[in-house]
Amino acid sequence: MTDVPALPLRSGAEIPVVGLGTYSLTGRSGTRSLTEAIQAGYRLIDSAKGYGNEREVGEAVRAAGVPREELVVTTKLPNDEHGYDAALKSFDTSITALGLETVDLYLIHWPMPQLDKYVETWKALISLRDEGRVRSIGVSNFSVEQIERLEAETGETPSVNQVELRIGHEQAELRAFHEAHGIVTESYSPLKHGSALAKDETVRRIAEAHGVQWNQVVLRWNLQLGTVVIPRSKDAGRQAANLDLFGFELDGDEMQALSALRP
Numbered sequence: 001m002t003d004v005p006a007l008p009l010r011s012g013a014e015i016p017v018v019g020l021g022t023y024s025l026t027g028r029s030g031t032r033s034l035t036e037a038i039q040a041g042y043r044l045i046d047s048a049k050g051y052g053n054e055r056e057v058g059e060a061v062r063a064a065g066v067p068r069e070e071l072v073v074t075t076k077l078p079n080d081e082h083g084y085d086a087a088l089k090s091f092d093t094s095i096t097a098l099g100l101e102t103v104d105l106y107l108i109h110w111p112m113p114q115l116d117k118y119v120e121t122w123k124a125l126i127s128l129r130d131e132g133r134v135r136s137i138g139v140s141n142f143s144v145e146q147i148e149r150l151e152a153e154t155g156e157t158p159s160v161n162q163v164e165l166r167i168g169h170e171q172a173e174l175r176a177f178h179e180a181h182g183i184v185t186e187s188y189s190p191l192k193h194g195s196a197l198a199k200d201e202t203v204r205r206i207a208e209a210h211g212v213q214w215n216q217v218v219l220r221w222n223l224q225l226g227t228v229v230i231p232r233s234k235d236a237g238r239q240a241a242n243l244d245l246f247g248f249e250l251d252g253d254e255m256q257a258l259s260a261l262r263p
């Protein structure tokens with residue numbers, strides 16, 4: 001089984017550098033895929049109330065037979081439940097659906113600047129963390145300015161900002177800000193434009209040189225930027241390939257060639 005390294009979070013907890021994206025993994029087949037993924041070595045699971053699969057994630061955590069403390073279960077607060085009280089209520093429904101005692105990582109899914117409630121929502125997450133119901137708190141899809149506002153108004157920096165980050169969209173400025181502030185960058189949709197990347201000459205050449213698959217080259221690029229990556233697959237074979245990223249390393253020229261692609 002692949003032993004996945006972890007990064008420290010500012011909360012004191014750790015986050016594995018590869019996790020399972022779970023968008024659309026729902027129902028009985030979703031529970032089965034999630035359970036198999038945990039049994040195959042995934043320790044970070046990325047759910048959201050908006051994905052409608054918190055129940056399935058909780059079932060898989062209980063069915064997989066892996067000690068609870070080894071798992072980093074993530075869920076996210078939806079856009080229509082911003083506000084201090086609304087966020088606390090929303091968390092109650094999430095943890096009930098999960099059927100777990102604690103959530104390891106709780107994120108605000110989107111900042112929703114038009115509502116202008118993300119600071120009070122963040123205060124609710126701080127309360128949940130202080131009560132011990134959540135181990136680490138973070139955000140998703142937040143800009144530098146929005147994180148700076150959280151820091152200025154609450155004195156609390158998110159452990160994680162989960163953003164779209166992939167070849168062709170490498171978020172250099174945001175990553176530099178995260179690094180300076182001790183925030184872990186989590187990359188979502190790393191395999192977007194996968195059909196173009198699978199056929200791309202540069203990706204194929206690099207994959208061949210290392211004896212790996214195109215998707216492993218793409219995900220390894222995310223890892224070597226210093227980010228956590230959360231590819232989604234419903235298929236056990238593809239899940240295993242997406243986790244098997246630690247037997248090769250891209251050199252500087254390969255990283256640059258991949259960064260120059262615009263799929």
Ligand SMILES: NC(=O)c1ccc[n+]([C@@H]2O[C@H](COP(=O)([O-])OP(=O)(O)OC[C@H]3O[C@@H](n4cnc5c(N)ncnc54)[C@H](OP(=O)(O)O)[C@@H]3O)[C@@H](O)[C@H]2O)c1
Binds near residue numbers: 194215231233
């Ligand atoms: N915070 C946010 O706003 C946000 C937004 C988007 C996504 N996310 C999170 O990030 C996760 C990942 O992003 P994503 O779901 O957009 O897409 P993704 O992981 O970039 O790509 C998923 C697609 O790639 C295919 N795939 C996966 N592994 C493959 C492989 N080894 N070979 C060939 N095809 C492969 C999957 O098909 P199969 O299932 O058939 O393998 C699926 O169609 C989400 O599931 C979610 O947890 C968060």
